[in-house]
Amino acid sequence: xxxxxxxxxPKAKNGKALGTWRKVKARLDAxxxxxxxxxxxxPNHSPRLVKEILAHHKLQQTVIVAxxxxxxxHEAINGLVGSxxxxxxxxxxxxxxxxxxxxxxLFDVKQATDQILQLLHTDGQPVDIGEYKCSQYQKGYFxxxxxxxxxxxIAKKANESRLKKWLNKxxxxxxxxVFYFLKEIMTYRPxxxxxxxxxxxxxxxxxxxxxVCNQPYYGGGMKISPQSNYNDGLLDLxxxxxxxxxxxxxxxxxxxxxxxxxxxxxxxxxxxxFHIESERPLFIQADGETVGNTPFHVRCRxxxxxxLR
Numbered sequence: 001x002x003x004x005x006x007x008x009x010p011k012a013k014n015g016k017a018l019g020t021w022r023k024v025k026a027r028l029d030a031x032x033x034x035x036x037x038x039x040x041x042x043p044n045h046s047p048r049l050v051k052e053i054l055a056h057h058k059l060q061q062t063v064i065v066a067x068x069x070x071x072x073x074h075e076a077i078n079g080l081v082g083s084x085x086x087x088x089x090x091x092x093x094x095x096x097x098x099x100x101x102x103x104x105x106l107f108d109v110k111q112a113t114d115q116i117l118q119l120l121h122t123d124g125q126p127v128d129i130g131e132y133k134c135s136q137y138q139k140g141y142f143x144x145x146x147x148x149x150x151x152x153x154i155a156k157k158a159n160e161s162r163l164k165k166w167l168n169k170x171x172x173x174x175x176x177x178v179f180y181f182l183k184e185i186m187t188y189r190p191x192x193x194x195x196x197x198x199x200x201x202x203x204x205x206x207x208x209x210x211x212v213c214n215q216p217y218y219g220g221g222m223k224i225s226p227q228s229n230y231n232d233g234l235l236d237l238x239x240x241x242x243x244x245x246x247x248x249x250x251x252x253x254x255x256x257x258x259x260x261x262x263x264x265x266x267x268x269x270x271x272x273x274f275h276i277e278s279e280r281p282l283f284i285q286a287d288g289e290t291v292g293n294t295p296f297h298v299r300c301r302x303x304x305x306x307x308l309r
Contacts (some may be wrong), residue, residue, distance in 0.1 A: 050080050
């Protein structure tokens with residue numbers, strides 16, 4: 001029988017993830033399901049924790065379930081890529097939960113728990129991942145997207161904001177991204193970028209953001225890359241450039257349903273490998289977490305991990 005492991009981030013969504021875990025635990029205990037649960041103790045604890053768990057159970061089929069938000073998922077997957085005999089899924093308990101949205105997972109705690117138990121006897125689905133390397137020699141993986149520019153600045157501000165905690169208490173934590181978009185757009189200076197996609201070079205002036213996507217969603221439900229497919233061996237690049245500041249607000253509204261891709265100033269390219277340079281260093285976010293500064297390199301690793309769904 002597969003080993004069932006839970007990685008719980010007790011601080012996700014201001015501690016509300018603990019409430020999610022209690023519901024899951026009650027359901028497991030009522031059915032006498034064997035499992036192990038581990039709690040993260042500090043930022044970026046999950047990769048080390050997951051590696052230690054998998055090293056201990058390396059000869060046994062293991063399912064790891066993250067309970068938290070996109071940051072928790074990002075960390076856990078960075079700990080398991082390259083390991084054998086492991087499948088991964090999540091029960092979403094964060095602010096944005098774009099991973100669960102983009103990978104078509106259940107949000108209801110009871111339904112999600114029941115589905116995981118039903119799928120324990122299946123092999124799971126091999127899916128793609130993005131691998132990145134930044135100018136500071138930082139490297140890692142992303143499952144949703146990686147971006148530089150305005151979106152990465154917004155992600156950094158949001159993650160550091162006290163306001164996010166108050167919005168989470170009201171169950172509207174994803175509004176933090178809207179707040180900082182409206183705030184930062186007033187002073188942000190677009191830049192010139194040079195991008196290589198599978199050996200073809202492109203240049204974009206007055207660029208607001210560059211996002212490389214493995215699935216459609218980011219920023220708490222914005223459909224930045226509607227055509228992205230996490231199982232096609234390709235990544236999608238979205239560039240927003242040469243748009244006046246006032247028009248960017250209108251474009252931003254259309255991102256929530258993916259209507260922006262047909263507008264002037266929005267370029268979408270597909271490929272397996274990307275290199276992004278900018279005229280000044282820009283923050284980079286991977287799955288909503290700040291990971292470094294430009295320039296950076298990205299490539300798709302096809303079917304690099306297994307999703308339980």
